[in-house]
Amino acid sequence: MVLFLAQLSPSVTINQLLTGFQLDPLSILADAALVATAILYILGVRRLAKRNRIWSKWRTLSFMGSLFTIFFAVGSGFASYDDSVFWMHVIQHLLLMNAAPIMLVLSAPVTLALQASNRSTTTSILKIINSRYISFWSFPIVAWLSNWVTMYAYFLTPLYSLSIRHPLFHYYTHLHFLIAGFFFWSVVLGLDPAKHRLSFGAKLAFLLTGIPFGSFLGIAIMQSSRSIDPAANTLTDTHMGGSILWIFGEIFTFAAIGIIFVQWSRAEERSAKRLDRELYPDSMPPYQPNS
Structure with a gap:
């Protein structure tokens, strides 16, 4: 995808994408934080293994994939174009x-x-989870609004232009995007303990109600009559960015809907097994034919 689009933008080169790592102090600090976070996660998995407790390899791969994605977005050569190529x-x-x-x-x-x-550490973690700050930002309506207000405010106000001209504010937006996204997706896909829980049907509604907003924003940028920042981006660049925002934003939404259905199905299976154990505590469950 990126390599194909690079052919459409002469300013984007494959060599820069592969070798243009970000070496400024804040980027190096962010890279170090990612490495430290990965080490802590692996140490946690190893500690569970010593206690003969199994931790899903898929969860570990998902965590490492998340850290790599963050690095690719803000620390690799890809990030060298984030203030000059809108798409x-x-x-x-x-x-x-x-x-x-x-x-x-x-x-x-x-x-x-x-x-x-x-x-003691567990107690501290639980205090953080149940704190008023986390409780507020993880409340479904707040998380939903935070996600969409962030997107509209960033792309339809001078905030985008401000971010590409002021590095510190640009770094802040990266962190803000990540945190807002974390709270948003925690509501519908999160596996961790949470104070606010939605039913699976409510989770689907949570995502489906956002589809018109994502589509409108992407189409508005795609059909704009002027560049999002004439001093930095061309009109074609702006239209391409709007198309990507619209199409891939919807892809993420429908992928998440698919994950919700999988989680829903597994929850129903666990509920059925639990009911069997309650109905037949001293015997095997009744025979169930394959057909």
């Missing part, structure tokens, strides 16, 4: 608000921390 900036935005948070919440990092930590 690259849009892809970066989608990676930070959708791809990375989805994999992060599916890796259940809080659950791992609770299971692998000692009692």
Whole structure:
């Protein structure tokens, strides 16, 4: 995808994408934080293994995939174009608000921390989870509004132009996108303990109600009569970014809907098995034919 689009933008080169790593102090600090986070997660998995407790390899892969996605978005050569090529900036935005948070919440990092930590650390983690700050931002309506207000405010106000001209604010937007995306996707896909829980039907409604907003934003940018920032981006660049935002934003939404259906099905299976145990506590469950 990126390589194909690079052919459409002469300013984008494959060599820069592969070798243009970000070496400024904040980027190096972010890279170090990603490495440290990966090490902590692996140590947690190993601690569980020593206790003869199995941790899903898929969760570990999902967590590492999330960290790699964050690095690719802000620390690799890809990030060298985020302030000059709008469609690259849009892809970066989608990676930070959708791809990375989805994999992060599916890796259940809080659950791992609770299971692998000692009692005092577990108590501290639970206090953070149940704090008023986390409770507020993880409330479904707040998480939904935070996600969509962030997107509209960033792309339809001068905030985009401000971010590409002021590096510190640009770094802040990266962190904001990631946090807003994490709270948004935690509501519908999260496996960790949460104060606010939605039914599976409510989770589907949570996502479906956002589809018109995502479509309108992408189409509005795609059909704009002027560049999103005439000093930095061409009109064609702007239209391409709007198309990517619309199409891939919907792809992430429908992929998440598919995950919800899988989780729903597994929850129903667990409920059925639990009911069997309650009905037949001292005997095998009744025979069920294959056909």
